[in-house]
Amino acid sequence: MTTFPLVALAGNPNAGKSAMFNALTGARQKVGNYPGVTVERHSGRLSLSDGRPIELIDLPGAYSLDPSSPDEQVTHDVVMGKQEGERLPDAIVVVIDAANLENHLRFTLQLIELGLPVVVALNMMDMAERDGLTLDAEILSRDLGVPVVPTVAVRKRGVDALKDAIGTAVTGGNLRKVEPGHGEGDDYDRVLVRERARDYARRAIIDEKPARRWNRRIDAVLLHPLAGPLILFALLFVMFQAVFTWSEAPIGWIEGAQEWLAGTAAAALPDGFIRSFLIDGVITGVGSVVVFLPQILILFAFILMLEATGYMTRAAFLMDRLMSRFGLSGSSFIPLLSSFACAIPGIMATRTIADPKDRLTTILIAPLMTCSARLPVYAIIIAAFIPNTTVGPGIGQQGLVLFGLYIAGIVGAMFASLVLRRTVARGESGTFIMEMPKYQWPSLRDIVIGLWQRAMIFLKRAGTIIFVVTIALWALLSFPQVPEGSDQTQSEYSVAGRVADGLHVVMAPIGFNEEISLALIPAMAAREVAVAALATTYSIDETDEAQAEQSLTERLQSRWSLPTALAFLAWFVFAPQCLSTIAVTKRETNGWKWPAFMLSYLFALAYIAAGITYWTATALGL
Amino acid sequence: MKLDDLPMRRVARIAAIDWPLLPPADAKRLRNLGFDEGVAIEKLHRAPLGRDPIACRVGRMTVAIRRAHAIAITVAVDGEAEAA
Numbered sequence: 280m281t282t283f284p285l286v287a288l289a290g291n292p293n294a295g296k297s298a299m300f301n302a303l304t305g306a307r308q309k310v311g312n313y314p315g316v317t318v319e320r321h322s323g324r325l326s327l328s329d330g331r332p333i334e335l336i337d338l339p340g341a342y343s344l345d346p347s348s349p350d351e352q353v354t355h356d357v358v359m360g361k362q363e364g365e366r367l368p369d370a371i372v373v374v375i376d377a378a379n380l381e382n383h384l385r386f387t388l389q390l391i392e393l394g395l396p397v398v399v400a401l402n403m404m405d406m407a408e409r410d411g412l413t414l415d416a417e418i419l420s421r422d423l424g425v426p427v428v429p430t431v432a433v434r435k436r437g438v439d440a441l442k443d444a445i446g447t448a449v450t451g452g453n454l455r456k457v458e459p460g461h462g463e464g465d466d467y468d469r470v471l472v473r474e475r476a477r478d479y480a481r482r483a484i485i486d487e488k489p490a491r492r493w494n495r496r497i498d499a500v501l502l503h504p505l506a507g508p509l510i511l512f513a514l515l516f517v518m519f520q521a522v523f524t525w526s527e528a529p530i531g532w533i534e535g536a537q538e539w540l541a542g543t544a545a546a547a548l549p550d551g552f553i554r555s556f557l558i559d560g561v562i563t564g565v566g567s568v569v570v571f572l573p574q575i576l577i578l579f580a581f582i583l584m585l586e587a588t589g590y591m592t593r594a595a596f597l598m599d600r601l602m603s604r605f606g607l608s609g610s611s612f613i614p615l616l617s618s619f620a621c622a623i624p625g626i627m628a629t630r631t632i633a634d635p636k637d638r639l640t641t642i643l644i645a646p647l648m649t650c651s652a653r654l655p656v657y658a659i660i661i662a663a664f665i666p667n668t669t670v671g672p673g674i675g676q677q678g679l680v681l682f683g684l685y686i687a688g689i690v691g692a693m694f695a696s697l698v699l700r701r702t703v704a705r706g707e708s709g710t711f712i713m714e715m716p717k718y719q720w721p722s723l724r725d726i727v728i729g730l731w732q733r734a735m736i737f738l739k740r741a742g743t744i745i746f747v748v749t750i751a752l753w754a755l756l757s758f759p760q761v762p763e764g765s766d767q768t769q770s771e772y773s774v775a776g777r778v779a780d781g782l783h784v785v786m787a788p789i790g791f792n793e794e795i796s797l798a799l800i801p802a803m804a805a806r807e808v809a810v811a812a813l814a815t816t817y818s819i820d821e822t823d824e825a826q827a828e829q830s831l832t833e834r835l836q837s838r839w840s841l842p843t844a845l846a847f848l849a850w851f852v853f854a855p856q857c858l859s860t861i862a863v864t865k866r867e868t869n870g871w872k873w874p875a876f877m878l879s880y881l882f883a884l885a886y887i888a889a890g891i892t893y894w895t896a897t898a899l900g901l
Numbered sequence: 902m903k904l905d906d907l908p909m910r911r912v913a914r915i916a917a918i919d920w921p922l923l924p925p926a927d928a929k930r931l932r933n934l935g936f937d938e939g940v941a942i943e944k945l946h947r948a949p950l951g952r953d954p955i956a957c958r959v960g961r962m963t964v965a966i967r968r969a970h971a972i973a974i975t976v977a978v979d980g981e982a983e984a985a
Contacts, residue, residue: 382934382935595965599967600949600954633926711965712965712966714934
């Protein structure tokens with residue numbers, strides 16, 4: 280097997296490294312994982328102008344070769360050739376912010392000391408010019424002893440020149456001898472590197488004019504003590520509104536396609552197990568989950584935009600004080616906001632939290648943020664049981680209930696954090712130190728690539744875990760077949776029905792019927808499967824044509840009481856999380872202790888919340 | 902003067918940082934973000950509710966820190982030099 284030269288992209292956080300990676304590789308990217316750690320490995324193919332292929336990897340952002348997080352450890356290990364499953368790169372491309380040379384040159388100097396061929400991408404040249412800086416890449420190149428290419432990654436400027444420089448570097452352009460012991464950095468080295476970085480920066484900046492300070496002006500508004508929080512709140516409000524209103528049309532298309540598929544399959548196949556398997560198992564089960572793709576993508580689009588523009592750190596700044604009241608810090612805001620899309624990227628994002636106790640608390644409460652997988656569950660129950668009326672101008676009752684469920688999750692998380700910080704995660708109050716990058720208009724390409732990756736991850740989940748679980752459930756529900764003349768339904772008579780019978784004993788006090796007890800089991804694999812499970816269960820029980828025409832909504836209305844439906848919603852606010860969340864928690868906390876703790880406290884909360892809801896609603900005569 | 906006492910938007914220079922006063926992880930992070938003796942610093946924004954944290958320009962970067970950190974940083978105002 281021929282292997283292509285391996286080139287690693289390194290640099291400080293906020294240097295525009297990921298944008299550069301997108302500009303160099305386009306859509307030809309693979310997202311994987313480094314063995315043993317949850318650090319994502321982004322790799323892609325790059326073709327040089329002469330056609331030679333290069334394998335490019337995007338290393339996690341790092342400030343130095345003295346690692347202080349799992350991300351920085353991976354960067355350190357890869358460039359030192361110590362990372363398991365990764366060969367030593369043939370060259371390193373260091374992406375640095377042209378407007379922030381003093382800081383970014385420190386890491387650059389450490390990387391150059393390693394002795395591998397290095398190319399420096401002097402990135403964000405447009406921002407430096409906007410700041411009134413005139414830089415001389417040649418002077419910098421002479422000082423550093425490596426090629427320096429001015430670039431603007433988000434506008435794809437300088438990318439061809441960078442490719443040429445990479446081509447020269449991998450053919451042994453500027454190989455230097457490795458000096459052992461360097462890069463690891465003792466105190467003397469640190470001061471020396473700092474002095475050199477300052478010196479080189481001073482020489483590379485040949486002119487500096489006072490510039491209009493756009494950033495400060497924007498910050499003066501967005502961080503204003505009064506306007507700032509209002510704008511943040513408005514943004515979040517628009518974001519959650521958009522998730523529902525913008526998704527209506529695409530959801531309709533997916534439903535249409537699903538109906539067409541089911542109709543075609545029904546017409547083409549004779550009645551029997553194959554047909555039931557395809558329609559009730561595959562199309563109904565998987566389709567009921569895929570239908571939420573538009574909402575998930577809209578939510579991710581907002582989060583990616585907020586991150587790419589630089590606003591996310593401002594939001595963290597505004598929220599820090601409030602979150603410190605609950606024993607957290609502003610650093611927890613970004614992971615928790617991401618958890619509204621999915622707890623997995625949210626929990627992975629906690630790596631940026633420096634304080635270990637802060638980080639642990641954030642991981643433990645992340646599943647309380649209403650993730651997009653819960654939307655299918657909420658949406659179907661709300662549609663079935665909450666009247667679609669307005670309670671005020673532009674405020675629908677259904678939307679209000681949904682908003683209430685989100686708030687319930689947030690309040691639950693705050694309460695949990697307060698308790699956790701005084702018990703299992705007791706410690707000094709956390710800290711908050713965060714770089715606030717310059718505002719930047721994100722490129723559409725970067726957002727689209729980010730969304731594409733998220734969509735693929737979701738569809739793979741739907742295609743694998745959810746698919747398998749749904750099929751397994753269909754099988755458990757279909758066998759053994761109910762004998763003719765029995766007064767039991769097929770789902771009651773089946774293997775799954777008998778298991779649910781046992782579970783129902785525990786669940787009956789909080790108002791859960793057998794179908795719910797049954798749906799909760801596969802919902803452990805992924806929450807949204809609860810909907811698919813209910814759909815499959817009811818679909819299998821339908822014998823006559825008229826009933827089969829009913830939608831899941833109508834079926835729920837005829838079989839569930841209102842207190843049961845409300846208890847079901849309350850259960851899912853605190854819902855026992857999906858297996859993937861447990862798995863990622865295990866990896867991030869290095870053991871079974873915390874995932875086990877998380878599972879039990881969330882189960883307890885869910886049971887109590889559902890119980891209180893059910894008993895209250897019943898007492899009120901709902 | 903401590904950074905915490907520095908008036909808003911007054912340009913100063915970091916004269917000394919009392920590193921032992923800071924948790925080691927915080928100290929390292931501040932160093933990584935360019936906090937060091939001799940660097941220009943300016944307080945730009947204060948968060949709502951309790952005016953904590955604060956956003957500072959450090960060198961060419963904007964960094965948010967808590968006032969607990971600002972107490973460990975001694976600054977010297979050097980007049981007109983940077984006032985532009």
